[in-house]
Amino acid sequence: MTEDLLSLIKENVIQGRIAQDDEGFDEGLVGQPGASELTEKALTEGVNLEDIINKGLTEGMNIVGQKFETGEYYIPDMLASAETVGAAMEILEPHLAQSGIKSKGKILVATVKGDLHDIGKNIVSILLRGAGYTVKDLGNDIAPQTIVEAVREERPQFLGMSALLTSTMIHMNNTIEALTESGLRDKVKIIIGGAAVSEEFAQSIGANGYGADGFQAVKIMDALRNSMKG
Amino acid sequence: MARQGVLVEPYQRLKPEQVEQIHQASLAILSQPGILCFNRSAAEVFADHGAEVSPVPQPGADCWHLQIPEKIITDAVETAPKVVKLGARDENNCLILDGNEPRVRFASGSEANNWLEVDVDAFVSRRNPDIEVDVPTFRVEKGTVDRLAKAAHLCEHLDSWDSFLRTVNIQDDDITDDNKDVNKFFVALNNTTKHVMSGLTELSQLSNVVRMSHIIAGGEDRFRENPVISFITCVIKSPLQMVDDTTQTAIEVARRGIPLVISSSPQGGSTAPITEDGMVAQINAEILVGIALTQLVNKGAPVLYGSVPVRARMDNLYDSYGVPEFNQYNIDCVQMARYYRLPCYSTGGVSDIRVPGIQASVERLFSHILVTLAGPQYIHYAFGLLERTNTFCPVQAVLDDTHISMVKRFVRQPIVTADRISESLEQVRRVMGTSHKLYVRFVRSALRSGEIAPPYPFESKDTVDKTLLRARERMEEILSLPPSHMAEPVVDKVFQEVPGLLTRLRGS
Numbered sequence: 001m002t003e004d005l006l007s008l009i010k011e012n013v014i015q016g017r018i019a020q021d022d023e024g025f026d027e028g029l030v031g032q033p034g035a036s037e038l039t040e041k042a043l044t045e046g047v048n049l050e051d052i053i054n055k056g057l058t059e060g061m062n063i064v065g066q067k068f069e070t071g072e073y074y075i076p077d078m079l080a081s082a083e084t085v086g087a088a089m090e091i092l093e094p095h096l097a098q099s100g101i102k103s104k105g106k107i108l109v110a111t112v113k114g115d116l117h118d119i120g121k122n123i124v125s126i127l128l129r130g131a132g133y134t135v136k137d138l139g140n141d142i143a144p145q146t147i148v149e150a151v152r153e154e155r156p157q158f159l160g161m162s163a164l165l166t167s168t169m170i171h172m173n174n175t176i177e178a179l180t181e182s183g184l185r186d187k188v189k190i191i192i193g194g195a196a197v198s199e200e201f202a203q204s205i206g207a208n209g210y211g212a213d214g215f216q217a218v219k220i221m222d223a224l225r226n227s228m229k230g
Numbered sequence: 231m232a233r234q235g236v237l238v239e240p241y242q243r244l245k246p247e248q249v250e251q252i253h254q255a256s257l258a259i260l261s262q263p264g265i266l267c268f269n270r271s272a273a274e275v276f277a278d279h280g281a282e283v284s285p286v287p288q289p290g291a292d293c294w295h296l297q298i299p300e301k302i303i304t305d306a307v308e309t310a311p312k313v314v315k316l317g318a319r320d321e322n323n324c325l326i327l328d329g330n331e332p333r334v335r336f337a338s339g340s341e342a343n344n345w346l347e348v349d350v351d352a353f354v355s356r357r358n359p360d361i362e363v364d365v366p367t368f369r370v371e372k373g374t375v376d377r378l379a380k381a382a383h384l385c386e387h388l389d390s391w392d393s394f395l396r397t398v399n400i401q402d403d404d405i406t407d408d409n410k411d412v413n414k415f416f417v418a419l420n421n422t423t424k425h426v427m428s429g430l431t432e433l434s435q436l437s438n439v440v441r442m443s444h445i446i447a448g449g450e451d452r453f454r455e456n457p458v459i460s461f462i463t464c465v466i467k468s469p470l471q472m473v474d475d476t477t478q479t480a481i482e483v484a485r486r487g488i489p490l491v492i493s494s495s496p497q498g499g500s501t502a503p504i505t506e507d508g509m510v511a512q513i514n515a516e517i518l519v520g521i522a523l524t525q526l527v528n529k530g531a532p533v534l535y536g537s538v539p540v541r542a543r544m545d546n547l548y549d550s551y552g553v554p555e556f557n558q559y560n561i562d563c564v565q566m567a568r569y570y571r572l573p574c575y576s577t578g579g580v581s582d583i584r585v586p587g588i589q590a591s592v593e594r595l596f597s598h599i600l601v602t603l604a605g606p607q608y609i610h611y612a613f614g615l616l617e618r619t620n621t622f623c624p625v626q627a628v629l630d631d632t633h634i635s636m637v638k639r640f641v642r643q644p645i646v647t648a649d650r651i652s653e654s655l656e657q658v659r660r661v662m663g664t665s666h667k668l669y670v671r672f673v674r675s676a677l678r679s680g681e682i683a684p685p686y687p688f689e690s691k692d693t694v695d696k697t698l699l700r701a702r703e704r705m706e707e708i709l710s711l712p713p714s715h716m717a718e719p720v721v722d723k724v725f726q727e728v729p730g731l732l733t734r735l736r737g738s
């Protein structure tokens with residue numbers, strides 16, 4: 001019974017179905033419970049949380065990753081699945097703390113001041129959620145001081161900033177300086193991305209990582225996380 | 231006199247009833263789900279004119295939900311001018327954009343960060359060291375004021391390039407957000423006598439830019455008759471959100487009655503439906519709401535219907551200009567603008583690839599031909615743009631000029647008259663009476679009248695493709711011509727009265 005439920009969760013991750021109204025790849029799925037409803041059900045039935053995460057969500061996402069690697073899946077498929085995992089994780093989150101399971105970490109993401117470009121940042125957020133991070137999206141056009149306050153309040157392990165304009169990338173630098181002045185710089189690892197910036201720029205402003213795309217962003221976050229453990 | 235562009239018999243992709251259906255769908259979108267507006271003045275203006283406006287709680291930003299009734303849109307379409315004049319330093323270069331007339335002009339565009347130089351390098355064959363070939367290699371540089379000046383200089387001398395829309399983002403060390411606008415407009419205006427169009431980085435610089443344009447046009451009244459500059463604003467962030475700062479810019483420009491492009495650039499599959507009908511209904515709604523705003527703040531304000539619909543790539547969700555859907559979306563938008571009889575600022579000629587070559591040529595020629603056939607009044611992005619608008623390459627712009635001249639030649643109206651037919655019949659009879667049976671004698675007058683297309687100017691005679699090298703030579707030739715700078719007293723006055731100009735630009 002539990003195994004059936006877990007494999008249904010996994011299947012819905014592969015199909016990228018959050019809720020019952022969603023379509024998948026196969027015919028006739030609309031109306032059948034999606035990952036959210038199934039996760040709720042698993043919780044009520046007392047299924048082990050780690051099993052839901054590992055055997056349902058993560059296994060599903062691993063298969064999606066393979067399908068993407070082999071070219072069977074495209075980015076929209078990947079994002080739909082990652083979003084599905086993110087939605088299920090949101091349902092599980094309140095229960096994780098009680099059971100001692102930690103999420104991979106919390107990241108605040110923002111497009112910096114003066115910049116409204118957010119497609120890339122939103123993709124990165126979905127992928128990070130799908131990879132098991134808790135993501136708080138501050139939005140776009142976010143001033144350094146607002147980010148500092150959010151870091152103080154939310155105490156994330158990571159901060160992600162995105163910029164697409166050459167005129168706004170400077171605010172990444174300003175934000176890092178403002179964090180330093182507030183004594184918060186060593187509390188967060190900072191990763192940046194967006195078409196305006198580069199690896200060299202990241203290094204020059206003292207960021208901890210640069211993501212050329214969403215997948216690289218996830219890899220870098222995982223690496224930073226491992227280095228923090230060590 | 232004005233630049234004539236090319237008059238086309240428009241290709242109608244959508245049937246009249248489909249145009250009407252899309253119009254209705256756009257109205258439905260404007261009513262439900264409506265528009266999210268992040269600009270207070272715009273929300274107030276719409277509320278004053280009968281839109282339903284309610285505040286939306288949003289952390290850190292003021293936001294309103296607008297439901298726009300049909301009347302606001304139909305009134306705006308009525309009052310927006312059907313003919314917009316884009317002036318020029320040399321008034322013979324002005325453009326009269328008439329929403330009722332499918333006459334196409336070509337302009338550059340984008341604010342590309344990169345400038346791609348084409349160098350020539352000699353390569354020796356490993357197998358046979360006697361074989362040495364010159365091959366183009368590419369070097370990515372940053373956009374600077376000098377390079378912007380070069381691009382404007384090229385524009386001046388390339389015949390198909392009807393209007394200069396800033397090509398590169400100027401990133402010199404002495405350029406700041408506060409002096410960028412005056413310097414980019416100055417450099418462009420000082421190097422071409424054609425119409426100059428650009429976005430504005432800082433609204434606070436609007437009055438300085440306008441002051442400069444008044445001086446260059448010969449006074450405020452002359453500027454009204456001959457607006458040597460115009461502005462582009464992306465009022466909308468797709469889907470359906472009115473952005474605070476660009477909306478404010480649109481309001482200010484419209485109030486001053488300066489020609490303004492209301493442009494929207496949704497990406498089918500990420501920020502708009504990927505389906506043709508859904509994409510066009512959404513972008514049309516987005517442009518209409520921007521146009522409505524201009525008409526509510528200043529009835530009759532000159533405005534262009536700016537459609538820049540693109541499709542998202544499925545492998546990385548980047549924007550794509552090379553796919554066929556790009557052309558379908560754009561052609562449909564031209565038809566929507568024509569339905570409203572508004573002059574259309576359309577899009578074509580960009581490649582997804584980073585360097586000139588086969589892919590670049592196929593992608594850009596595809597849209598150069600198809601979007602021209604649709605008959606918009608103005609096609610932007612048409613020169614030199616690579617890497618999804620992130621790179622401008624001057625050599626590519628030289629190629630584009632040639633390719634556009636071929637497209638223009640192709641779309642010209644056929645001349646079939648009783649006189650011509652009888653002349654042709656006469657030719658056939660005469661040639662059939664000769665022993666050689668060749669028509670060559672009869673091409674001579676057509677050859678001299680310009681009716682016959684010349685051969686491809688960058689053709690290679692041997693087995694190595696030298697297109698880029700030849701285009702590069704042509705570019706060098708043009709750049710060695712003296713630039714069309716403004717008269718000294720005008721430049722002096724501009725420098726005296728407009729703050730922020732870099733003194734090093736005086737002679738450039």
Ligand code: B1M
Pocket residue numbers: 109114115116117118119120121123124159160161162163164165166167191192193194195196210211212213214215217340341342343399429430462463464466467468476494495501546547548549617618619620621
């Ligand atoms: C935290 O860690 C990380 C890690 C990785 C991260 C990351 C964070 N963030 C991103 N990544 C990375 O992962 C993502 C996924 O792979 C990637 O994200 P990207 O964001 O790079 O890629 C996205 C998936 C797809 N790419 C995009 O979404 C950007 C596409 C282009 C066409 C673009 C768009 C769509 C828009 N624009 Co704008 N726009 C352009 C862009 C030109 C281009 N072709 O790239 C660019 C960036 N824009 C430009 C300009 C000039 C402007 N735009 C403006 C407005 C807009 C729209 C609103 C119309 C729209 C934005 C819609 C939206 N919701 O974001 C204006 C500015 C508004 C503002 N204040 O921000 C305006 C100023 C235009 C005007 N005159 O009004 C140019 C910038 C030049 C410069 N100065 O630097 C530009 C290069 C176009 C051009 N060639 O002119 C990676 O970079």
